[in-house]
Amino acid sequence: MNPTTLPSRTDDVDAIVTAWHRERPDLDLAPLHVLSRVTRLARRLDQARREAFAGLGLEIWEFDVLSALRRTGAPYRLSPGQLLDATLVTSGTMTNRVDRLSERGLVRRLPSPRDRRGVLVELTPAGAQCVDGALAALLEQERAILAVLSPHDQEQLADALRTLHTALG
Numbered sequence: 171m172n173p174t175t176l177p178s179r180t181d182d183v184d185a186i187v188t189a190w191h192r193e194r195p196d197l198d199l200a201p202l203h204v205l206s207r208v209t210r211l212a213r214r215l216d217q218a219r220r221e222a223f224a225g226l227g228l229e230i231w232e233f234d235v236l237s238a239l240r241r242t243g244a245p246y247r248l249s250p251g252q253l254l255d256a257t258l259v260t261s262g263t264m265t266n267r268v269d270r271l272s273e274r275g276l277v278r279r280l281p282s283p284r285d286r287r288g289v290l291v292e293l294t295p296a297g298a299q300c301v302d303g304a305l306a307a308l309l310e311q312e313r314a315i316l317a318v319l320s321p322h323d324q325e326q327l328a329d330a331l332r333t334l335h336t337a338l339g
Contacts, residue, residue, distance in 0.1 A: 183207050222307040235267055236301035239293040246293035
């Protein structure tokens with residue numbers, strides 16, 4: 171896209187790219203058109219998640235842990251290592267998170283049947299109810315956000331983002 175000829179609909183990223191083109195016409199600014207929008211959308215999506223979960227008294231990180239457990243299927247148990255892989259946090263952070271969720275009665279620790287020193291983290295019925303409500307609230311928010319795109323455009327966007335995501339590993 172030529173930064174000097176803006177499309178009929180513009181946004182703040184177009185203004186940023188235009189300003190950079192004025193200051194640095196020697197650079198190919200094409201990546202900014204995509205990735206600056208992804209960054210800005212990610213911030214707005216985080217805010218939408220916070221709003222969706224606020225009514226349930228849930229933080230985003232709590233949803234991440236609870237949903238990792240819920241997605242495993244009955245009996246909704248994972249080892250701390252599996253939770254680390256699912257949520258991409260450090261072991262110290264995960265210990266703190268499990269402690270806090272346990273205090274709220276949303277998860278419980280069980281001894282591992284395979285390793286006397288190991289534990290499993292299990293979703294409680296209250297945790298399952300909480301995460302199910304949070305998912306419904308999140309999907310309502312996300313449907314509203316995506317409503318400006320046709321189903322075909324949503325599918326194309328998902329495919330393009332999948333391609334980029336898998337390429338990054």
